[in-house]
Amino acid sequence: MLLILAFGVIAVADAAAADRTVPFWPEAVTDAIHAEVDGLAALRTVRDLGRHHRVHGSPGFAAAAELVRERATTAGLIDAVIERLPADGRTRYAHFRSYLGWDPKEATLDEASPRARRIARFPDLPVALADYSQDADVTAELVDVGRGTAPADYGAKDVRGRLVLASGPLPLVHRRAVEERGAAGFLSDYPNQRTAWSGDDRDLVRWGHLSPYQTKNTFAFMVSPRQSQELRARLAAGEKVVLRARVRARMAPATYDVVTATIPGTDRAGEEVVLTAHLCHQSAGANDNASGSAAILEVARALQSAVARGTLPRPRRTIRFLWVPEIAGSQAWLVRHPETARATVAGIHMDMVGGLLATTRGTFHVSRSAESRPHVVDEIARAWLETVVRASERYAERGGDGYAGLAWPSGSRESFLADLRGVEMGSDHEVFEEASFGVPMVYFHDWPDATIHTNKDLPENLDATKLGRVAYLGAGIAWTLAALPDAEAPRLLAVARAGLGERSARAALRADLAGDTRDAALIRREAAAVAGETLRSLAALWPSAVATVREEEARPRAVSSVPAPAAGSDPRVPVRNPEVRGPLGVYYYDHLSEVLGPDADAETALGRREGGEVLTWEALNLVDGRRSVQEIRDVLTGRYAVVPVAEVAEYLDLLARARVVSWK
Numbered sequence: 001m002l003l004i005l006a007f008g009v010i011a012v013a014d015a016a017a018a019d020r021t022v023p024f025w026p027e028a029v030t031d032a033i034h035a036e037v038d039g040l041a042a043l044r045t046v047r048d049l050g051r052h053h054r055v056h057g058s059p060g061f062a063a064a065a066e067l068v069r070e071r072a073t074t075a076g077l078i079d080a081v082i083e084r085l086p087a088d089g090r091t092r093y094a095h096f097r098s099y100l101g102w103d104p105k106e107a108t109l110d111e112a113s114p115r116a117r118r119i120a121r122f123p124d125l126p127v128a129l130a131d132y133s134q135d136a137d138v139t140a141e142l143v144d145v146g147r148g149t150a151p152a153d154y155g156a157k158d159v160r161g162r163l164v165l166a167s168g169p170l171p172l173v174h175r176r177a178v179e180e181r182g183a184a185g186f187l188s189d190y191p192n193q194r195t196a197w198s199g200d201d202r203d204l205v206r207w208g209h210l211s212p213y214q215t216k217n218t219f220a221f222m223v224s225p226r227q228s229q230e231l232r233a234r235l236a237a238g239e240k241v242v243l244r245a246r247v248r249a250r251m252a253p254a255t256y257d258v259v260t261a262t263i264p265g266t267d268r269a270g271e272e273v274v275l276t277a278h279l280c281h282q283s284a285g286a287n288d289n290a291s292g293s294a295a296i297l298e299v300a301r302a303l304q305s306a307v308a309r310g311t312l313p314r315p316r317r318t319i320r321f322l323w324v325p326e327i328a329g330s331q332a333w334l335v336r337h338p339e340t341a342r343a344t345v346a347g348i349h350m351d352m353v354g355g356l357l358a359t360t361r362g363t364f365h366v367s368r369s370a371e372s373r374p375h376v377v378d379e380i381a382r383a384w385l386e387t388v389v390r391a392s393e394r395y396a397e398r399g400g401d402g403y404a405g406l407a408w409p410s411g412s413r414e415s416f417l418a419d420l421r422g423v424e425m426g427s428d429h430e431v432f433e434e435a436s437f438g439v440p441m442v443y444f445h446d447w448p449d450a451t452i453h454t455n456k457d458l459p460e461n462l463d464a465t466k467l468g469r470v471a472y473l474g475a476g477i478a479w480t481l482a483a484l485p486d487a488e489a490p491r492l493l494a495v496a497r498a499g500l501g502e503r504s505a506r507a508a509l510r511a512d513l514a515g516d517t518r519d520a521a522l523i524r525r526e527a528a529a530v531a532g533e534t535l536r537s538l539a540a541l542w543p544s545a546v547a548t549v550r551e552e553e554a555r556p557r558a559v560s561s562v563p564a565p566a567a568g569s570d571p572r573v574p575v576r577n578p579e580v581r582g583p584l585g586v587y588y589y590d591h592l593s594e595v596l597g598p599d600a601d602a603e604t605a606l607g608r609r610e611g612g613e614v615l616t617w618e619a620l621n622l623v624d625g626r627r628s629v630q631e632i633r634d635v636l637t638g639r640y641a642v643v644p645v646a647e648v649a650e651y652l653d654l655l656a657r658a659r660v661v662s663w664k
């Protein structure tokens, strides 16, 4: 309830739209999409993908990519192909240096003495073996080193030739224990993402990984909190525990496999709308992210089927579908296809979209595009989301027609618990929306998920109804961007105005509560700019709206001018290094530590703030060779949160040291 109300998933233009489910579409179109979407089909795809252990550059990923390519082809997307982009530790995609792939065959962890028993076997338990582990056959004593990341964790303990048990981040434990102290390998109970349910399930085994850049990796086995606590207790009691670890796995040059397919457009086919999902992660990785992969496949199948059947016309713009190894695949693909990035008007990214609240504890979020890149896709998404929420509520509260309630047989019957919120980091949209590629995206994501990145992210936690609703939502938004006739633009404009009015009202409240009059003026100025940019993006797609949007822009506004900044303003103008395209963090690649060294201090006050990941990403997005540090600060303050100019300067100085920007 709180989530829905807080961000205003509230009826828009109810009166104007009384005759329509979605104000800017005739019922025939919403009906045609609804009739094709099948939540059960999406759930079947989740189960099939979940059988593959889908680590970047691994045979499991390749098999999943082949499965998706084949199903897209079967669905009638005849241009479906797999692009294989080198992942070899040398090939760069702009600044991003690719990393090696991994070919795991088999691994066992046994206790040799005093209690001979099997502890874990890969692939029976796919997460048992940390990614990028390599060949070994070691029988050795186990030593508890706590976190295992600082010299003090080791003290006088001799770990040479032994196995250690550690709870710190795996690549750092490998460095401290194996590379610096000669340990043979280790066991890890590195904790999972923190949620309110953390620690409740002591049998969760986390998916872990060593560094894919470290070619001399030995191995790590992942154990549950229950297993590690038992081992720690025995070691603390003075017991000598000897384990045998056998690993058959190799790191090797491989490829980032990107599956792509399109529904070609007609008269504006040169413009594209994109739907993306990352196909990777551990087996089963049902919600993260077989769910998003299955949902965009269902969008592809449903829209293609409607076009083939003639219940929908061919879209004007091309709709492209991309299944990628998370972030790294998006970066590699976009660097290789700058023309497609330029031709893409907007998109939808789906990452974790099928969880049942009862098991995953997650609610569904639609994040708007970046504040640096406002787009009408945000308001289109809002309109479609409202219809799904309303239909689901009506059905949950009153029963009756499950079809009208967007429920699928064997799926759940609950209300669609969802909200619309600002941009958040965490997946491929970070690459698409980055200033170098500039594709505005809405981001669909369940959060939190108590099972994320563990052995318990399983298909049985997922819901055919939710997957169906999400696929319907994605199909509706994509279809609007690709196919809404120009004649419907006035209705879309009305919907967009209503949504922007609500956003402006919220910005005005923030301004009224801001302590500083200049910051208050900035908040008002930026809200007007966001509204203007959103309406202009609408006019760019639907020419009939151009005149109205221009008129509106020309109308005098009661926005007060912004006073000059007080003393302490920073007039320096940062300029981007053209070789750095895309985000600085590309999955396992961290550009700042690549340039400044692994032990360099890249912490900044801006990054440590609440929402610091977004603020730092946006600070770089706002570097355009014209804005000064002060002006970047002003935009961040107006669109996100009041930040001191010194914090923005500190961050941009760090980027200058790493040669990501230079000073004009």
Ligand SMILES: [Zn+2]
Pocket (backbone or CB within 6 Å): 278, 288, 289, 351, 352, 427
């Ligand atoms: Zn994910």
